[in-house]
Amino acid sequence: MSQLLVGKFLTRIIATTITKPFISKSTLTTTASPLRKEIIYRDALNAAIDEEIERDERVFILGEEVAQYNGAYKVTKGLWKKWGDKRVIDTPITEMGFAGLAVGAAMAGLRPICEFMTFNFAMQAIDQVINSAGKTFYMSAGIVNVPIVFRGNNSAATGVAAQHSQCYGAWYAHCPGLKVVAPWSSEDVRGLFKSAVRDPDPVICLENEILLGQSFETPDQALVKDFLIPIGKGKIEKPGKHLTIVSFGRALNAVIPAAKELQSGGIDVEVINLRSLRPLDFDMISTSVKKTNHLITVEYGWPSCGIGSEIAARVMESEAFFHLDQPVIRLTGVDVPTPYAKELEDASFPRPQDVVQVVKKLLSK
Amino acid sequence: MLPSCARNINKPTISCKKVLQLINGTKNNYATEVKCETKPYKLHKLDTPPSASTTLSREDALKYYREMQVVRRMEASANNLYKTKLIRGFCHLYSGQEAVAVGIKAALRSHDAVITAYRDHGWAYLMGASVVEVLTELTGRKSGCARGKGGSMHMYTDNFYGGNGIVGAQVPLGAGIAFALKYKGTDGVCFALYGDGAANQGQVFETYNMAKLWNLPCIFVCENNGYGMGTSAQRAAANTAFYTRGDYVPGLWVDGMDVVTVREAARYAIDYCKSGKGPLVIEAATYRYFGHSMSDPGTSYRTREEIQEVRQKRDPITHFQELTTNAGLLSENEIKEINADVKKEVDEATEISKTDSSIGLDELATDIYANNLEPQIRNTTPFNPLTHNRLGKAVNLE
Ligand SMILES: Cc1ncc(C[n+]2csc(CCOP(=O)(O)OP(=O)(O)O)c2C)c(N)n1
Ligand SMILES: [Mg+2]
Numbered sequence: 001m002s003q004l005l006v007g008k009f010l011t012r013i014i015a016t017t018i019t020k021p022f023i024s025k026s027t028l029t030t031t032a033s034p035l036r037k038e039i040i041y042r043d044a045l046n047a048a049i050d051e052e053i054e055r056d057e058r059v060f061i062l063g064e065e066v067a068q069y070n071g072a073y074k075v076t077k078g079l080w081k082k083w084g085d086k087r088v089i090d091t092p093i094t095e096m097g098f099a100g101l102a103v104g105a106a107m108a109g110l111r112p113i114c115e116f117m118t119f120n121f122a123m124q125a126i127d128q129v130i131n132s133a134g135k136t137f138y139m140s141a142g143i144v145n146v147p148i149v150f151r152g153n154n155s156a157a158t159g160v161a162a163q164h165s166q167c168y169g170a171w172y173a174h175c176p177g178l179k180v181v182a183p184w185s186s187e188d189v190r191g192l193f194k195s196a197v198r199d200p201d202p203v204i205c206l207e208n209e210i211l212l213g214q215s216f217e218t219p220d221q222a223l224v225k226d227f228l229i230p231i232g233k234g235k236i237e238k239p240g241k242h243l244t245i246v247s248f249g250r251a252l253n254a255v256i257p258a259a260k261e262l263q264s265g266g267i268d269v270e271v272i273n274l275r276s277l278r279p280l281d282f283d284m285i286s287t288s289v290k291k292t293n294h295l296i297t298v299e300y301g302w303p304s305c306g307i308g309s310e311i312a313a314r315v316m317e318s319e320a321f322f323h324l325d326q327p328v329i330r331l332t333g334v335d336v337p338t339p340y341a342k343e344l345e346d347a348s349f350p351r352p353q354d355v356v357q358v359v360k361k362l363l364s365k
Numbered sequence: 366m367l368p369s370c371a372r373n374i375n376k377p378t379i380s381c382k383k384v385l386q387l388i389n390g391t392k393n394n395y396a397t398e399v400k401c402e403t404k405p406y407k408l409h410k411l412d413t414p415p416s417a418s419t420t421l422s423r424e425d426a427l428k429y430y431r432e433m434q435v436v437r438r439m440e441a442s443a444n445n446l447y448k449t450k451l452i453r454g455f456c457h458l459y460s461g462q463e464a465v466a467v468g469i470k471a472a473l474r475s476h477d478a479v480i481t482a483y484r485d486h487g488w489a490y491l492m493g494a495s496v497v498e499v500l501t502e503l504t505g506r507k508s509g510c511a512r513g514k515g516g517s518m519h520m521y522t523d524n525f526y527g528g529n530g531i532v533g534a535q536v537p538l539g540a541g542i543a544f545a546l547k548y549k550g551t552d553g554v555c556f557a558l559y560g561d562g563a564a565n566q567g568q569v570f571e572t573y574n575m576a577k578l579w580n581l582p583c584i585f586v587c588e589n590n591g592y593g594m595g596t597s598a599q600r601a602a603a604n605t606a607f608y609t610r611g612d613y614v615p616g617l618w619v620d621g622m623d624v625v626t627v628r629e630a631a632r633y634a635i636d637y638c639k640s641g642k643g644p645l646v647i648e649a650a651t652y653r654y655f656g657h658s659m660s661d662p663g664t665s666y667r668t669r670e671e672i673q674e675v676r677q678k679r680d681p682i683t684h685f686q687e688l689t690t691n692a693g694l695l696s697e698n699e700i701k702e703i704n705a706d707v708k709k710e711v712d713e714a715t716e717i718s719k720t721d722s723s724i725g726l727d728e729l730a731t732d733i734y735a736n737n738l739e740p741q742i743r744n745t746t747p748f749n750p751l752t753h754n755r756l757g758k759a760v761n762l763e
Contacts, residue, residue: 060548086548092578097537097571104541107526108478108555109761110548131531132538139519141512142732142757144526176733176742200735200762232738279739317747 035220042212044186045075045193049113051225052197053079053087056111059197062089062098063115063152072117073153073212099125099150103132103202106148111197116152119168119206126171133202134177149196154182154206155250155300156349162337165345167301169248172204173277173310179231180277182206182249186216188275191229199231206277208250232279236288240270243294243359246285246311248274251298251331251350258355269359277307285311286320293325294362298350303332326362331355398422399692403626407618409609409646415617415633421625426689429471429624431703433463433682436487438711439496440655442718443486443503447659451719452503455530456517459487461654464681465588466491468627469556472635476551480526480539481558483518484588484653488558492525496714506721512756513723514732533559533566536585540572543583543644552639554582556631562593564607573611573644580643584634585611587648588621594657595666608648621649622681625688652679728756735759 053059065072067080067090080088091098095116102112116122122129129150137145156165172180179201183189189207196203221227237252238259247255252273259269270288274281289295295315297308308330315321315328331350339345359365398420406414440458447456459466462484470491473479481488486499494502494510502509503517510520518530526542529535539557546553563569564587576583587607591598598605608616615637619630627649634645652675656663663672689695730742730751741750 092571092574094571094574096568097540097575100534100537100568101541101544101572101575104480104526104538104543104555105545105548106541106761107538108542108545110545127531127534128537132529132534136527137735137757137759138733139511139515140521140527140757141510141514142735142755142759143511143521145735145759145761147735147761179734179738200759230738283740 036217037220037223038215039186039218040213040215041186041189041207042073042075044190044218045207045212046077046079048190048193049076050079050082052113052194053083055225056197058109058111059113060087060089060110061113061115062091062102064091064093064117066090066115071115073209075212076115095121095125096128100128100132102148103128103146106133106146106202107136107144111147113149113151113197116150118153118164118209120164120166122150122152122168129172129202129204130175130178134175137201138177145200146202147200148202149193149205150202151193151196151205151207153209153212155208156333156338156345157209159340159342159345161340165338167249167299167333169206169277169299170301170306170310172206173280173307174305175278177202178278179203180206181231181275182277183275184211184249184252184273186218187222188229188235188273190218190222191227192231192275194226195228195231198228203231206249210250210253229275232276232281234275234281234284235273236270236284237273238269238271240268240292242267242292242363243269243296244272244285244288244292245269245296245298245355245359246272246274246308247298248277248307249300251300254350254352255298255355258352258359261352261356262359265365267359267363267365274307280310280314282311282314282318285315286318289315289320290323293323295324296329296331296355296358296362298331298355300333300349303330303335306330306332308332329358329362331358396423396693399694401625401688401692403629404620404623406626406630407608409606409611409616409618410613411615411617415629419625419629421689421694423694425471426685426694427699427703429467430682430685430689430695430700431707432467432470432491433624433685434703434707435496435711436460436463436466436490437682438707439486439490439499439714442500442711442715444655444659446500446504446715446718452517452659453505454516455483456503456659457484457657458653458655458659459484461675461681462588462590462621462651463487464624464627464685465558465586465621465649465651468621468624469586469631471624471628472631473556474553474635476524476546476553477635478524478526478542478546478553478555479558480535480542480555481528482532482535482560482563483528483530484560485518485520485528488525489520489522489528493522494520496711497717500711500714500718501721504718504721505723506718507724508717508721512728514728533563533568535559536563536566536569537572539585540576540581540583540644543576543581544579547582552582554584554635554638556584556586558586558588560593561587561589561591561598561605561607562596562601564610565601573614573646576644577611577614580641582638583644584631584638585614585644585646587646588651589648590651590653592653592657592666594661597666606648608646611644611646614644614646616646616648618648618650621651622679622684624681624685727754730754732757735762
């Protein structure tokens, strides 16, 4: 599938909230799951927030436009109407203030869900996220744990230029004391978000604007109220034997079509959806590398000190290194602030053809 | 500054003899309480000031005197420990500011909360940590209230949320604690303390705004000790009337060197907040005797004379001692006894802070997470990973 086609396809999905699967069953999974429904990522997340508010009186959500406006990206649609002012709270545009306030509320026994309209704006609040939420448990010798979820859109959307198109995965994954999840699919977001809310530690939940509008086949078992995906565990989206592709979040939108194309050309790659960036499921990566002897990483974040860099380093430091037939290659966002012009923006992130090309090169095909 | 509240006392004088009788438990006619006048307040968008007079009981007087004296001595000990290099890094002393914490503490109910900045040793003590727990935290030993893992700036006890090393960061946290108290349906309030320097942080204004919008029971206490590190309030703030800087948040200026006045202000603030009226700003005018932290001699941006003058004329402990002894509430002898007692307690704690051991290296990777999910914690090299353990009580588990 050409980049152009993927682009068009995505646009159509976002625009029309269709029921057609973005990725067909045959490409996405090999595990037999007879009962699957098409669910839009945004709806999965909305329902998960609703259910967690219902489940625990201490859970509330706060952020800009989350209540009366139904969410800047409509993630919290209907929740204010249903739960009222106490549980769904519009804040002023005051990231550092409301992030700190939410952390204080968590220290004093509540379970806040702190929505950042996008994580770009969370830079104004990053001190409260890291210094107050992430470090207090350790500094207090295990007295004050901080059960809070920071969530919102991460990474690039389309056409919003440099300040609004950045991946913060590596930033937060860098910090001990934080847990970081990056749900790609509707199933992911439902299970990971619920785990995040119920976790006694601060969890960063990195969503994505493009993913919000996407529809994913979702197994029925994911629809139960207590559906939890363990934080720190990846998922093999497609088993394969020739090469391992590790990715997360929106970048999987480039990986999955590439895997399909490679498959039709006789190259059977294994696709790992990390789901969590901290902890990182290195066991899964390592096991896969021992099988395929080849590894690439694909992400939207910048190359320097990125998630791919971390994975490459861990491979080097582990037994997996000895199983490699080729060096680990990182596919990353181009090392530039994201440009606005469409052609340039499209060229700024890994595309399916980039993945295909690198895989073929590594396998000398 | 003149002793303020030595008027309208029940028993204007009390002889040493009578005090001795008291100590011996014999019947006597010493003062069991006195009426004192509070120092004048300044108001911002408030109609009625806190009461101009209050009663001070003998029991409370003994308590406040002792508490202020413990904080003073404890900090003096920290000063020495720092100089002998047993305390590392930053160490910010509270000497001179004791009346602010002791006065507020005197008004707190058991379900009220406090959060402050890095000048937190005194607060940790008042909120329940023992002198040993504070001093051993300072020396990084296992009996420390954070097992030596937090150090000077990070002490926590029940309803005391630290200790924060980032100037101003504790202010939104405090509003969040107040938010939680309200959310849970209690009438508890949170006192969030910060300095005159911190008062210029953007997040402080962000927090005023939300606290007022949502009428949070948060009392913002700006401890104006005149300086940030070396920058005087005048050089840092376009408006140094910190009690007015909440704009739409009403404010109260209090003499932070007078423990009884601070107590009345804090009582007033608690009544105000718990009745649902929303937040208040209190500016407590105070002074720090030592440098900003131990690395600052504290004399390059102010004169020795200025410090001496405050020590002589405004010292909160001397002032309170004069007040209570003049009023016949406490005797010189009692003061001496308390002083001796406190000295002993702090000296003993100081010894422990020198000899207590540090936690073992096995605790290096303890309590990073309440629910750790990493199989192992990476060490400086990949060859000797650490095991994560859980030890602390994790107050927000389930
Ligand atoms: C965000 C931030 N900036 C700078 C510092 C360094 N710093 C520590 S204390 C301080 C002065 C603060 O003065 P003030 O708020 O008046 O409190 P005081 O020390 O007088 O109690 C500074 C600049 C810091 N810890 N955090
Ligand atoms: Mg100051």
